[in-house]
Every structure is written in structure tokens, then in C-alpha cells.
Amino acid sequence: MSYQGDVTPGGPPDVRELDALTITKVAVGPMANNAYLLRCRRTGEQVLVDAANEAPRLLELIGPAGLTTVVTTHQHMDHWVALEETVAATGAGSLAHPADADGLPVVTATIDEGDRVRVGESDLEVVHLVGHTPGSVALLYRDPGGIPHLFTGDALFPGGVGNTRGDRQAFESLIGDVQRKLFDRLPDDTWFYPGHGRDSTLGTERPSLPQWRARGW
Template identity: 30%
Template sequence: MIIKQFQDKPLAHYSYAILSNKSIALIDPSRDPKPYYYFADEHNAHIVAIFETHPHADFVSGHLQVHKETKATIYCSKLIGADYPHESFDEGDVLTMDEVRFSALHTPGHSPDSISVLAETDKDTPVLFTGDTLFVGDVGRPDLREKAGNKKAKRKELAQAMFSTINNKFNHLPDETIIYPAHGAGSLCGKNMSSDSSSTLGKERTQNWAFKKLTEQEFIDHLLAEQPFIPSYFGYDVDLNKQGAKNIEKEIYNIPFHMNVSRCENQHLVIDTRDEEEFKNGHLSNSINIMARNEDDKIETWLGAIVQPNEKFNLIVDKATNRQEILNRIAKIGYESHIQTIMTLGSFNMIVSSPLEFEHFKNNTDDYTILDIRNKSEVEQNKVFDKALNIPLNDLRDNLDQIPVDKPIVVHCAGGYRSAVGFSILSKNIQETKIFDLSEKIKEFK
């Protein structure tokens, strides 16, 4: 049994290919199936099975496209109520693929329909693919399925289910069992995940807080406390994954593209993915700057947090040769269908932003309204400016009326990426006062 782990860094997502002789099974595949096809070609093997541990909230799975293109069977829990062709795979079910035996454990907690997939052979160490149930150092958050999915559940009910899962479902497995989760540090599907990409059940039993001797109420209280914000797109992706997404190549290639534009032909929102300096030196009206310069810029998360699932938008890229890469990233959350047109900008009729006079601000902070758009937990740990107004970035568009406009407004976050987004949102919506971005200068106040 050969296991290949694939990492999608911006979403902190792990997917897997399990090879046995000339057969391959996939676990929780990403939207774009090409990496799995390359792996199959490399080993002259065929993808015959796809396991979905649950309907994912933070990314769109490519399970349906892989099924259509390879004829591989999709296996998932009957509790999902999946609309795509599949075979149910629930506790007690076993699938044999050459030398590998796959069996299902019903492991609710992150979602009511979660399964973990155990892979065993006669000679290899057991491997458990835990989806969003058990992470390295943490467990999956239980508050994502109150408004989405075929089988809804309240967060407290799922927290109770997670307590039962951790205390009862893995007891028959030895300490050496290898743990492969669907996410690592940086994912919004948990709050305290390790940067390690795998672990063992024995290590988690001794180091993961969830395995400590806690009462059910202590477990629930800890699990529900201080979970990260929930981006707007999460419920949308749960429903999309339950249906099965369309072919990624067909979806992104059908979007119109125009070069060197000076204005939009429609009134929809504009998402400008260029560097913040380029944006401030010239942009279209109605624009929000969500940068996509590299993998560290999490456009997937912030686009899905700021733009609603039913909201159409136009997309600005820095140059034509980068459009496919950015479209592929946006398609990971299923938002490619919202794009009306893709554009590069000309150099005329652009809106130019004024820079902050930093020394004046530094010496006269009371002359400004300071807006801190970090998450509330970040502010509680370290409030940079005593009189700053805190509105987290993901809530900003819905709370613009809370921001005073009697003084110039300076936006800050922790390092500059989010403040560029927040600055552009305010500049788009507030005309009666000057808006400034503190950007990386925030580091001088820490």
C-alpha cells in the first residue's frame, strides 16, 4: 500500500491517493483532479474508488468529475443524502481493493454524516483517514451544519457527538495507527491544529486535548469556545458538495475575458486581485482589493468571506497569463460561476488613493478614527490602539453604518493583507471622509 498526500496550502487541505498494485482510491479529492491523474499515469494505475468523508464546507470536491472521467465509484455515508451517483459506505461496510481493506467508522461531531476511513493490509500499519473529525492536535468544529446540508444539527448536539466519537470510536485501534486528516494549521475547520501533516493515534491519545479525561460538559465547553469565524461560502459549499460540482475546466473556460479595460460594462461588484500598491495607484470604481499574488494570499478564504454566495462580480487580474491560476483558486470554493467577466486594466480613468501621512498619524492618533479589522480573539490578546473601533473584516460590509465619519479613518489589521481589503471596502462605500490604510506600518506599533 502506497499513500500519496496532496496539499492545497491556501486552504490547508489534505487529500490522498492510496495505491495497491494498479488500483487507486482517493480520499476527499480537491476540485481540480489533474494531480490525481498525474499520479495514476506515473504508476500506470487506475482510479477505481473515491471516498468522501462528509460534505465539505471549506472547499469544493472534485469527486463527481473524477467519477465521470474515470468511472470510479464514489463512496459516502447514506446520511449525506447525496444527489450524485454513489454507493453508501457506513459503519460495518468493507471495500476490498486489491490488497487493501477499507472499512468505515461513523464519526459524527464535525458533521452528523462524517465517516472516517480505515485502510488495512496484512503487512502494513493501519491507516485512518479522519476527514474533519480528528486533526493533529485538535478535532473538527461542530458549528458549521446548523444552516446547511441535508442533515442539519445544532452545534451543541454535534459537540456531544464529537465527545462520544473521541471516547468510543477509536478504542479498538492500536497506538501505531497512522492518522491522516483532511486539514492542518490554517484551516477554519478547527481552531488549534498542528502544522504536522500526519500523526499516530498513540500520539494523539497523549497530546491532543480531546483525549484527556474531561467530563462531557468540559469537553463541550472547550470545543465551542473561541471557534474562528464562519465565511459566507461555507453553507454554499456544503450544498454544492452534496450535489456534486460541475467540470472545472468547462466552468472556467466559459468566462468572458477582456484586456486593458477602463470601465465595467455592468454594475456588479469588482474584485481586484492585484497587489495593493497597484490597486491604490489606479483602480475601477466599485472595487474591492483581495490580493492573489501567491499562495500566502488566501484569496479563497477572503473572497468567500466577503462576497455572498448569490453575489455576482467581475474579476481583475494583473496580467492575462495569471488568469487561469487565479480562476482555479476561485473554483476551489465554487465561486467561478459568480464571475461575470475577467479583465486586465488599462492606464486611464482610474481612481487613485491618497497615501497616509504616517508621521502625522503617529503623533496625532486622536485626530483619526482607527478601525481594527482583526478578529475579536486577536484584539482580546493584543489591542494595539486603546480607542480603536473593532469590526472584523468578515463583518465589515454589513456594519459600515457603525463607523463614524467625522474624522479621517485609518484601517489596520495584523500585517497588512486584511487592511488592504478593508481599506478598499471603506473607500468604495464611504465618500464623505478620507480613508487610509496603515498597512505594514502597523508593525511599528506592536
């Protein structure tokens, strides 16, 4: 079966094979967080986006190939419960934006707007999206042979931007960054992978941007 991105805690992962990268999406409990394992198909090097929870399950997914890097999309605890154990078991580097790094148990280096995270022979562009947290980041993979792929953490979901807890200034910052840095830059076929739930494309969500801005969340 082709990739659908529909995973549930305790259920099997879903795997998407691109020319240069393999994307494995898994959901972990208790808050149904998504974690994404990216593997370079040429070198076998692997990067994990959000060591959210269930470290033994993530380590089984990583397997004997090991792990180069863990990127934490933001500082909320449900996205890093397994971070310390995963880093200790694999020796991987732990990356986060400096504005969120103090909220994490282990960070070996920081990343910011425009930086690149290597996945073997491929790389991910760091996009800083302020509002859900001060240091939230998305990771953009521009597939040379296909569509862009975007890992958005909790900054963008099908149906809206991430929760800004009624803070109007934070919401305006987040919706502005999401529109300017994602929707205004990337094509409709860009596939995005959020921190919880199912995936979507920018084209599917684009018509709703005015409604999101008007409702204020």
C-alpha cells in the first residue's frame, strides 16, 4: 500500500520511500505524538524528528543502523520525553532552537533559521516559526526528484496553526510566520507532517488561511 500517514499509538509505522530518503512515521502515547525517522537511502545515516515518548519503541525503529541526530521541534515536554534515553543509547547529537533549548534535558548544538541538518547525502532546511513556542522550528526537505516535504512540529496542522493559548500576539506571530515562510514560499503540493495526527498539503490548507486569521486561533 502507498503511504497514507495515518498512524496511531501502538499501531504500525507508515513508511514513505523517496528517491534519496525513507520517511518512517510512528505515533507514540499517551498524547498521540508523531515521531519521524529519516534515513538516507545511499549512506544509511538516520535522523529522528522528535523523540517524543516510548524510547524502547523508537530505539527498535532506529535499529542497528544507529542515529546521527535528533531534532526537537519545540520545548513542550510531550515532544521530548524519550530524548535523553534515545541520545544516551545512540550517541546522537541533539539539536533545537536556542530559544527553546533551555527547556530540554539535553542539547548538544543549536539550530536557527536557514541552517541545514544533514541526513546523509540530503539536508533539511531549518525554518523558525515563532508563536507556539519562541523556538519552534519546521524542517524542509526539497526532494530533487519530487515534491517538498515539511516537518512542522506543532506549528502547523491540518485545520490551523498550533495552539497559542489565547495570546493574540503569539498567534499573530505564528500565523504571520507560517504564511510568509511556508505558504508564500512553497508550492501547493508541499506535503507536511505535523507533530500530532494526519498529514496534509499546503494546497489543501491554503484556502483556509483567511478563516484561520479571522478566528484568531
